[in-house]
Structure formats: structure tokens, C-alpha cells
Amino acid sequence: REKRAAKRPLAGRKVVVTAGGTVERLDPVRYITNDSSGKMGFAIAKAALDLGAEVTIIAGRTDVAPPLNWAGLTFTRVESAQDMYEAVNAVWADTDILVKAAAVADYRPKQAAEHKIKKSGDSMTLELVKNIDILETLGQKKKAQFLIGFAAETDHLEQHAMDKLRRKNCDLLVANDVTAEGAGFGADTNIVNVYDANGLVESIPRASKDEVGLHIMELAATRLTGESK
Numbered sequence: 001r002e003k004r005a006a007k008r009p010l011a012g013r014k015v016v017v018t019a020g021g022t023v024e025r026l027d028p029v030r031y032i033t034n035d036s037s038g039k040m041g042f043a044i045a046k047a048a049l050d051l052g053a054e055v056t057i058i059a060g061r062t063d064v065a066p067p068l069n070w071a072g073l074t075f076t077r078v079e080s081a082q083d084m085y086e087a088v089n090a091v092w093a094d095t096d097i098l099v100k101a102a103a104v105a106d107y108r109p110k111q112a113a114e115h116k117i118k119k120s121g122d123s124m125t126l127e128l129v130k131n132i133d134i135l136e137t138l139g140q141k142k143k144a145q146f147l148i149g150f151a152a153e154t155d156h157l158e159q160h161a162m163d164k165l166r167r168k169n170c171d172l173l174v175a176n177d178v179t180a181e182g183a184g185f186g187a188d189t190n191i192v193n194v195y196d197a198n199g200l201v202e203s204i205p206r207a208s209k210d211e212v213g214l215h216i217m218e219l220a221a222t223r224l225t226g227e228s229k
């Protein structure tokens with residue numbers, strides 16, 4: 001006999017969603033970043049609100065405007081991966097579910113010049129240094145938090161997804177093949193596979209990012225509250 005799902009299963013829960021791409025400065029007018037529209041992260045946040053949670057979005061650069069008028073939402077804009085880490089870490093102790101939908105730059109320019117860099121020679125070399133891995137760092141120190149990671153891949157989806165899930169100590173990992181039609185960057189729809197430590201949990205066929213977001217948060221709510229599906 002199926003237990004009827006509570007309408008607001010995340011009531012009283014705190015959900016933190018990172019979205020968008022981090023911005024790694026080279027100088028005051030230039031930066032490197034990652035593709036990420038912010039749509040998937042914002043859809044997750046909306047779903048979490050609909051399920052009753054208190055939600056914080058910590059966003060880098062996004063193509064879509066942030067949903068500043070949603071009741072129950074706290075919105076924080078950050079720039080670099082380091083800023084994003086500090087913002088997430090500041091709310092970490094009080095977080096029930098962390099969803100890392102952001103595209104975090106793996107590297108940043110070794111130096112951010114204080115003044116605009118002037119052009120000079122015919123070539124220029126940029127030295128990059130590694131950024132902190134936010135999810136991995138928090139995954140290693142997690143206690144009761146439920147961690148949801150994302151992976152955008154172009155090949156060997158399952159292998160990369162399971163590797164990331166284990167390395168970052170995630171409870172769920174949402175993977176998509178960005179080369180598939182109707183999935184990935186900028187699109188309004190997505191096609192994802194959700195994994196847990198035992199492997200594939202679910203393949204969600206092409207659906208709007210809002211629907212995919214709701215599905216993922218319902219799955220998280222079910223697992224967090226220990227209810228069987």
C-alpha cells in the first residue's frame with residue numbers, strides 16, 4: 001500500500017542551491033568563466049520552495065535573471081569559486097540539502113591584475129592555478145547534510161558520474177550528456193540520469209527543467225525523510 005506523499009515534505013528544511021558559472025578575474029575588465037545559464041539551479045530552487053523548504057541560492061554569473069521575488073528565497077550573488085565556497089561554507093552548518101548545480105571553474109588565473117592589462121607582445125601566456133573543489137571539500141566533512149552533485153559530460157556518462165559521486169561523497173548525482181539534443185547549456189529542457197552509491201536510480205526522459213528540478217527534489221525529500229518510495 002502506497003503511503004500518500006506529504007504535500008510539503010521539505011517543510012522546516014533548509015536547502016542551499018548553487019547555480020550559474022563562477023567568474024575568475026584576470027583583471028578588472030576580463031575574466032574566464034564556464035557555460036551555465038542558471039536555469040537548472042533556479043528550477044531546483046523553485047521546486048524546493050514548492051515542497052516547503054527555506055531556500056538559499058548562491059549564484060555566479062547567470063544568463064537568466066535571478067528570481068528575486070520568490071517568497072522564502074534568499075539570493076546571494078558571488079563571483080569566484082573561492083567566493084562561492086565561502087558563501088556556501090557560511091551556511092553549511094545549517095544546511096539540510098546542498099544542491100551543487102553551479103558550473104565551478106576548475107582553475108583561475110594565478111594573478112588577478114589590479115589594473116587593466118595592456119596589450120604588448122604577439123602572444124601571451126596565462127598561468128592558471130587550481131580552485132578549491134567545493135563539493136569535495138564539504139563532502140569530506142558532511143554530517144547529516146544531504147549532498148546532490150551535478151555532472152555535465154560528453155562521454156562515458158555513468159563512469160564519470162559514479163567516480164564523482166564517490167569522490168565527492170554525494171548522496172545523489174545528477175548527470176547529463178550535454179551533447180544530447182534537448183539537454184544541457186541554455187536549453188529549457190534537460191535529460192538526466194540520477195545515480196546513488198549503488199548505481200543508476202532513475203533515467204528522467206526529456207522534460208522541462210522545472211519538471212526535472214521537481215523530480216530531483218522529490219527524490220531527495222523521500223530519501224532525506226527516510227520514507228520508502
Ligand code: CTP
Nearest residue numbers: 100101102104131132133134135149150151152
Ligand atoms: N564542483 C565544485 N567545485 C569545483 C568543481 C566542481 O563544487 N571546483 C562541483 C560542481 O558544482 C558539480 C560537481 O562538482 O556539482 C561536478 O563538477 P564537474 O566539473 O563535473 O567535476 P570535476 O570534479 O571538476 O571534474 P571534471 O571537470 O574534470 O570533469
Ligand code: CA
Nearest residue numbers: 103104105106
Ligand atoms: Ca570541473
